[in-house]
Amino acid sequence: xxxxxxxxxxxxxxxxxxxxxxxxxxxxxxxxxxxxxxxxxxxxxxxxxxxxxxxxxxxxxxxxxxxxxxxxxxxxxxxxxxxxxxxxxxxxxxxxxxxxxxxxxxxxxxxxxxxxxxxxxxxxxxxx
Amino acid sequence: xxxxxxxxxxxxxxxxxxxxxxxxxxxxxxxxxxxxxxxxxxxxxxxxxxxxxxxxxxxxxxxxxxxxxxxxxxxxxxxxxxxxxxxxxxxxxxxxxxxxxxxxxxxxxxxxxxxxxxxxxxxxxxxxxx
Numbered sequence: 106x107x108x109x110x111x112x113x114x115x116x117x118x119x120x121x122x123x124x125x126x127x128x129x130x131x132x133x134x135x136x137x138x139x140x141x142x143x144x145x146x147x148x149x150x151x152x153x154x155x156x157x158x159x160x161x162x163x164x165x166x167x168x169x170x171x172x173x174x175x176x177x178x179x180x181x182x183x184x185x186x187x188x189x190x191x192x193x194x195x196x197x198x199x200x201x202x203x204x205x206x207x208x209x210x211x212x213x214x215x216x217x218x219x220x221x222x223x224x225x226x227x228x229x230x231x232x233x
Numbered sequence: 234x235x236x237x238x239x240x241x242x243x244x245x246x247x248x249x250x251x252x253x254x255x256x257x258x259x260x261x262x263x264x265x266x267x268x269x270x271x272x273x274x275x276x277x278x279x280x281x282x283x284x285x286x287x288x289x290x291x292x293x294x295x296x297x298x299x300x301x302x303x304x305x306x307x308x309x310x311x312x313x314x315x316x317x318x319x320x321x322x323x324x325x326x327x328x329x330x331x332x333x334x335x336x337x338x339x340x341x342x343x344x345x346x347x348x349x350x351x352x353x354x355x356x357x358x359x360x361x362x363x
Contacts, residue, residue: 136319136323139319139320139323140319140320140323142312142316143316143319143320146309146313146348147348149309149352150309150313150348150351150352153309153355153356153359154351154352154355156289156292156293156355156359157354157355157356157358157359158355158358160289163289171287183278183282186274187278190270190271190274190275193267193270193271194271196267197264197267200264227279228278228282229282231279231283232282232283
C-alpha cells in the first residue's frame with residue numbers, strides 16, 4: 106500500500122504549544138495507564154510463575170512489594186486500573202455513539218476522575 | 234475553487250480498497266475483552282486486596298478455594314490479550330518506520346503468547362499442587 110503523504114506541511118495539533126485540556130489530558134492518560142497496566146500484568150505473571158516454580162523469585166517479589174517503594178508502585182497500579190476501567194466504560198459509551206456533546210464530554214471526564222479515586226480508596230480500605 | 238488547486242487527500246488512495254477487513258475484528262476483540270475485564274478486573278483487584286497476607290501458603294490456599302483459580306486464569310488471559318491489542322494500536326500510531334513496527338509487533342505477539350502460556354501453566358500446577 107502506498108505510504109501516507111509525506112509533505113512538509115505542518116502537522117496539527119502542535120503539541121508543544123497546545124494548551125492542555127482535560128479532554129486531551131484524560132485521553133493520553135488512558136494510553137499511559139494502559140501501558141503501565143501491561144507492566145503490572147507482566148509482574149503478575151512473574152509472581153504466579155515464582156509461586157509455582159521459583160521460590161527465590163517469589164521471595165524477591167514479595168520483599169520488593171512489601172517495601173515502601175513497592176507499595177507505591179502497587180498503589181499506582183490500583184489507581185491506573187481504576188482510571189483505565191472508568192475511562193474505558195466512557196469509551197464504550199462513545200463507541201455506542203452516546204455522550205459526544207462537549208458539556209457531556211467534560212462532565213463524564215470529571216465523573217471518571219472522581220469514580221476512579223473513590224474506587225482506589227475502597228481498594229485501599231479493603232486491603233487493610 | 235478550481236479542481237487543479239485542491240490538495241489530494243488520503244481518501245483518494247483509500248477509495249476502492251474495500252472494507253476495513255481484519256481491522257474490524259481487532260477493534261471488536263478490544264471491546265469484547267474490555268467488557269469482560271470490567272467484572273473480572275474488579276474481582277481480581279478487590280480479591281487480591283482482601284487476602285490476609287501475601288505469603289506463598291496464603292496465596293496457594295486462596296487459589297485452591299472455590300473457582301478462584303479459574304477466574305484468575307480467565308482474568309490473566311483476557312487482560313494479556315487486551316494489553317496486546319492496546320499496545321499494538323499505540324505502536325501503529327507512533328512507530329512510523331515500517332520494519333521497526335513489524336518487528337515490535339512480532340516480538341509483542343511472542344511475549345504475550347509466552348506470558349499467557351506461563352500464567353495458565355503456573356495456575357494449573359498451583360491448583361494441582363505440583
